[in-house]
Amino acid sequence: MISLRHANQRGKANFGWLDSKHSFSFGSYYDPQHMGVSALRVINDDRVTPGAGFATHGHRDMEIISYVLEGSIVHKDSEGNVEVLPAGEFQLMSAGSGITHSEYNASNTEPLKFLQIWIQPNTLGNTPRYQQKNFGQTLGLTTIATPTGENGTLQIKQNATLSQLILAPKSKITYQIATDRKVYVHQVAGELSIEDQPLSAGDGAKLTDMSTVTFINPSDTQSTALVFDLP
Template sequence: MIQLRKASERGHANHGWLDTWHSFSFADYYDPQHMGFSVLRVINDDRIAPGAGFPTHSHRDMEIITYLLQGSLAHKDSMGNGSVIRPGEIQRMSAGSGISHSEFNASESEEAHLLQIWIEPKENGITPSYEQKSLPVAGNNAQLNLLASPDGQDGSVIIHQDVRLYATHLQEHGEVAYSLPAGRRAYLHLARGKLKLNGLELEAGDGAKILDENINILSTEAGSEALLFDLP
C-alpha cells in the first residue's frame, strides 16, 4: 500500500528570511492526520535567505539530520562543534539529554536549501553527540546510498534508532529498486525532479508512506533526487 501526499498539501510558512514546508505537524502547523510516520517525526523543507538563520535554541531527545540541497549552512553548538555543511555531506546531531545550537546560512549572497529531519530515538536521555560526513551521491544512476544507520554501515552517520536513511540521484531514465523487509515500513521524500514509485507519479516535495511493497523508483524527464527511510 502506498499513501501519496502532494507537496502542496504540506504545512507552509513564509517568514521572509525563511520559507518552509512541513511534511508533518511542526511549530504553528498542526494536523492530527500528519503527526509523523513510525519514528519519523519531522521533514522540514527549508529555504533560508543569505546571512539569515536560527539563533541559538535548545533540543532534547531527538535525532536531527540535516541534508543540504543547495548552498551552505553554518552550525555551532554547546558541545563546541562549529562547522559548515554543504551538498554532498550529511550532519547528525543527537540531542539526547539536551543541547543548544544555532544554524545560519553561511553565504551572504546565495540562498540555502535544506531538509531538516527529526527521528525519535530508541532511548531518551542519552549523551548528546554530533557527526558530519562527506557522502557524495551525485551521478549514481542505479543505487541507493546509505546516509544514516544504527550501526554506521558503509560509513554512514550513526543514529540511535532502528532506521536506515538512503539517498538516490537518478539521471534520465535511471531506475533503482529496494526490497522492503517484512514487517518494515518506508517513507519516500522526493527532494527534486520527478519520478515514479511503482508506477505512481511524484513531483518535487511529494511524500509517500509505503507498507508491504517492493519499491521501484524510475526517474522521468531530467532525473530526480530522493530520500528513502526504512522504518520500524
C-alpha cells in the same frame, strides 16, 4: 499500499527570513492526519535568506538530520562543534540528554535551502553527538544513516536507515522491504514513479504492506530522493 503527500499539500510557515514547508505537523501547523510516519516526525523544506538563521535554541532526545541542497550552513553547538555544512553534505546531531545550537546561512548574498529532518530515538538521555559527511552523488542507493554506523554511515539512535536514491534518466531500481517495516520516500529533485504513482520535487510517499517496490525515473533529467526505512 502507497499513500502520496503532494508538495502543495504541506503545511507552510513564512517569517520573512525563513520560508518553510512542513511535510508533517510542526510548530503552528497541525494536521492530525499527518503527524509523521513511525519514528520519522519532521521533514521541513527550509529556505533561509542571506545572513539569517536560527538563533541558539535547545533540543533533547531527538535525532536531527540536515541535508543542504543549496548554499551552506554555519553550525555552532554547546558541545564545542563549529562547522560549515556545504551543499551536498549530511549532518546528524543526536541531541540526547540536551544540546543547544544555532544554524545560520553562511552567505550574506546567496539564499540557503536545506531539509531539516527529525527522527525519534529508541533510547533516551544519550550523550549528545555530532556527525557530518558528504556521501557523493553515486547513482543508485547510497546508505546515509544506520543504527550501527557501519561502512562509514552516520550512526543514528533508532532502528532506521536513511538512503539517498539517485537515478539516471530512464532508469529504475528495485528496493526490498523487510516484513513489518515502513518506508517513506521524500522526492528531492526531478521526477520519480513508484508503481505508476508519480512524484515531483517536494512530494512524499508512505509505503506500507509491501515486500518490494520499483523506483523509476521516467524523465530526461536526473532524479534524487531520500528513502527512510522505518520500524
